[in-house]
Amino acid sequence: MTPRPNSPDTSLVEAAAKLGDRVRHDEPLGMLTTYRVGGAAALFMTIDSLDDLALVARVVRASGVPVLVVGRGSNMLVADSGYEGLAIMLGERFAGIEVVNSTGESPVEVHAGGAVPLPVLARRCAAEGLRGLEWAVGVPGSVGGAVRMNAGGHGSEMANVLRRVHLFDLARGDDESVPADELGLGYRQSNLSTTKVVLGATFALAAGDAEASARELAEVVRWRREHQPGGQNAGSVFTNPPGDSAGRLVDASGCKGLRIGSAEVSGKHANFIQADPNGSASDVALLIAEVRRRVEAATGVRLHPEVHAVGFPADVVARMSGV
Numbered sequence: 001m002t003p004r005p006n007s008p009d010t011s012l013v014e015a016a017a018k019l020g021d022r023v024r025h026d027e028p029l030g031m032l033t034t035y036r037v038g039g040a041a042a043l044f045m046t047i048d049s050l051d052d053l054a055l056v057a058r059v060v061r062a063s064g065v066p067v068l069v070v071g072r073g074s075n076m077l078v079a080d081s082g083y084e085g086l087a088i089m090l091g092e093r094f095a096g097i098e099v100v101n102s103t104g105e106s107p108v109e110v111h112a113g114g115a116v117p118l119p120v121l122a123r124r125c126a127a128e129g130l131r132g133l134e135w136a137v138g139v140p141g142s143v144g145g146a147v148r149m150n151a152g153g154h155g156s157e158m159a160n161v162l163r164r165v166h167l168f169d170l171a172r173g174d175d176e177s178v179p180a181d182e183l184g185l186g187y188r189q190s191n192l193s194t195t196k197v198v199l200g201a202t203f204a205l206a207a208g209d210a211e212a213s214a215r216e217l218a219e220v221v222r223w224r225r226e227h228q229p230g231g232q233n234a235g236s237v238f239t240n241p242p243g244d245s246a247g248r249l250v251d252a253s254g255c256k257g258l259r260i261g262s263a264e265v266s267g268k269h270a271n272f273i274q275a276d277p278n279g280s281a282s283d284v285a286l287l288i289a290e291v292r293r294r295v296e297a298a299t300g301v302r303l304h305p306e307v308h309a310v311g312f313p314a315d316v317v318a319r320m321s322g323v
Contacts, residue, residue: 004176012042015086017193019045019055029083029310030281033073034140036232037262038281039082039311041068048091050168050175053197056088057173067170068310069197071145072117075234079311080281090115090144093233094199097124107204109163114144114198118151126213130205132161134216138224140235144198149306150185154220159185161203171195187308188239229268232275237288238303245304247271258309285312289319296322 016023023045030038033273043065049054060067064302066085070076094113097120101109108130112121112139122137135154139146147165150158162180169176171193184191238246250270258265262279265287266272273291275284292303302322309317 011063011065012086013065015059016043018059018062019043019086019247022052022055023086024100026082027087028078029070029087030078032070033076033078034232034234035073035077035275035281035284036204037080037275037279037284038078039080041083041085041087043086045086045088046091047088047197048093053168053170053175054173056086057168057170060086060170061173067195069144069194071115071142072140074139074141075145075149075306076308076310077214077284077312078233079285079309081144081311083311088197090142090199097121099128099130100202100212106206108204108249110203111200112143112203113200114142114147114166116143117141118143118146122217125203125205126217127210129208129210129213131208131213132156132205133203134213135220137217138220143201147183147201148190148192149188150190151188154223157185157187161205163202163204165198165202166200167192168197169195170197175199184259190302227269229266229272229274232277232279233266233272234307236271236306237273238271238292239306241301244301245271247296249299249301249303250291252297253291255294258287258291258294260287260290265291284308285316285320288318292320292322 023043026040027044030042050078068085068087070087070089081112086295095115096113098111100111118136118139118141124131125133135156139151146158164177164179240246247270255265256270257267261283262276264274273284273287288305296302303318309320
């Protein structure tokens with residue numbers, strides 16, 4: 001098929017030509033998320049160097065192709081129709097962990113690449129006797145994604161230990177080091193635009209005791225297994241409104257166990273939505289929208305989803321978010 005001028009197909013063809021054999025076509029994207037539902041990315045590229053990112057930046061500017069940065073997919077729902085753009089993912093080059101100074105004095109700086117899984121970072125730091133990231137052992141995202149949304153849990157969050165980040169701006173085509181206090185970190189949010197790729201982050205942790213950290217890690221894991229479901233989900237669906245719990249509101253509105261097709265509100269924790277194996281992303285999106293609608297009707301509180309919807313029509317996203 002010959003793409004129409006200025007259509008999304010035109011930008012995809014141009015981008016694919018410029019990226020050459022580095023790019024993969026129709027790469028399964030939904031299966032890279034923790035929901036494990038949804039379609040493919042029209043184009044997909046693994047990033048192994050700053051040169052790769054510079055190339056992507058040039059291609060994006062020249063072709064106008066939409067670009068999506070994919071972490072570990074723990075906060076993402078991909079439409080069944082997939083993503084009509086270029087999805088990029090940081091490779092092993094950005095998955096290192098380095099304890100910068102280990103003199104036994106606090107704070108101790110630790111640098112982690114944007115592709116490092118948070119549980120891996122939490123366990124490594126605990127093994128080094130460093131305190132401050134134990135809570136992160138139960139968060140399935142990457143360092144990059146956790147910085148972008150100021151991830152947190154068990155009374156702590158990234159902002160408490162984050163000192164600076166290494167960013168690449170796809171709009172400008174260059175990288176920079178930015179202090180954490182310039183990121184606008186708030187409850188599950190930052191001021192990072194979609195063109196900013198988190199290449200790495202530096203944390204300031206307290207010198208502590210490895211055995212004490214190991215016990216705290218074990219308690220976090222035990223608590224999560226006891227109170228939160230496993231399986232195919234993206235963790236908390238909605239952010240907590242001020243002074244309340246989204247899970248409590250969903251439960252009080254009679255939504256626990258509510259099912260639409262292949263998606264169900266967890267009976268274990270009402271702020272989790274489970275997707276069936278080989279399920280539909282559309283069912284998850286419809287259920288998010290219906291839960292949000294019922295909670296607002298019953299309580300007057302408008303919940304806001306943490307889940308980032310990819311590839312869905314604007315009207316579906318509006319129903320999910322209530323805007």
